Amino acid sequence: MKKYFSFFRLRFSMGLQYRTAALAGIVTQFTWGAMEVLAFRAFYETDANSFPMSLSATCTYVWLQQAFLALFAAWLMDNELLESIINGNIAYELCRPIHIYDMWFSKSIANRLAKALLRSFPIIFIAACLPAPYGLSLPADPGYFLLFLLTLVLGLAVTVSFCMLVHVLAFFTISPRGLQMIFVSAADFFAGGIIPLPFFPKKVQFFMELLPFASMQNVPLRVYSGSMTEAELAKALGLQILWLLLLLAGGRKLCQYGEQKLTVQGG
């Protein structure tokens, strides 16, 4: 456990070094958030009655999504890891007395946390200063805020374990770019990255909420503004834990299988 924690720490402090990149990221994400808010405003002004959430809850969703993008964006793959599988550097890792899956998992989490830590606060701060319906509003109540933090951590873990599964697939294909793109775009869509899940038709939404993708950003971002009932919340939490366990178990098994079959070419 201790060695995985030091992997985590090393990667975390490395992630904190890229401050200029973070500044550029903040500007980009803030603009994307603003455009998203403007688009939702246009829909709201056209037909307010068809809106499934209040405008302020929607805007809060958008801002939190942009602030915590680094935690949940499936496209934020660990390239170092993929490269090591492709160019064969993984052979070194295999010699070490560690479990590869656990090491990558802790590194991935550290990477995302460090990125989010640098980027989220400025975005949250600016968004909170925006005028009422368009900015980031306060959480529904302190209890919801605690739940938000809990589901945020669970959501991050589900996202990382899903991405790990996609990474591990690189063991079996030499050029993982295409597969990766297919999985990533599906994950982004089903997780509510393009439009929030409540905006889907009721039946579609019901099925989408059962998928592992709904356990990623969807739960914390909606819990924050209190737009989930208690029953929905209990179900969402249960699903998050279930999917996390399943994805972790699946990823580890596949990783072990991959390690056994692996042939390192080149020298």
Next chain:
Amino acid sequence: MRQNRQNQTRNLPCQKRSIRHSFCLYTHYLSINIRSAMEYKSSFFLTALGQFLVSFHVFLGILFLFQRFSNVKGFTYSEVLLCYSIVLLEFSLAEMFARGFDQFSEMVRSGSFDRVLVRPRNELLQVLGSKFELTRIGRLLQALAMFFYGILQSHILWTPGKIITVIFMLFGGTCLFSGIFLLYASLCFFTLEGLEFMNIATDGAREYGKYPLSIYGKRMLQFTTFVIPYALVQYYPLLYLLDKRNGVFYVFLPLLSVLFLAPCYLLWRFGVKCYTSSGS
């Protein structure tokens, strides 16, 4: 032996420096790229499929949103689809042919731009030829499907003027996006690495160009008319296509956006002049 080598040089394609030969060189670059992409066929098709799915998911987003809303600021579902598909077509075309600019930061950082400069050919042509992203064919197909679907659904009465407008929109838009890629590349001379916030002007414009630009408010429309002229290839000609505005003026408006290439090209020239090699 010596005789043989001389023959070889003579037979190399595209020897003389003229526009026709530049074009010949360009197609030669293209064919090299196609052949190298075809070496990894499964990867190529999977990536193309991935590209297809990325924009297909955006389309699904629009589809489901419009099951809830009948229109957005007076634009219906099919009209939005038409708008988005045209923007997507422009963007994919620009990305396929001007992808070299997108990866230019790598060229500057590794110093391989030096090699480009010592060759007796136009450096812009060489950078353009360095990479064609043919996997964007997936996105292009998706855009085409959406385009025809939008046309069938929106009951537009097609006149020659409107057909010309669409062609001008595609041409102007491809030039505009290529101009932005060129701008992005030119900035690399000064910053050495790609600037992430330029994403707003490329990917952001593609993503938010799915709705007619007027819905984002008056100021956004002014910005996209006078600063980066997206509205010239998207919003105004669209109004003409949908019979919301009349006048020959709107047909030729997209061509104005070609002017955007001029400042980008000037910045590029300036960048080439200032270039100090960074490689080892």
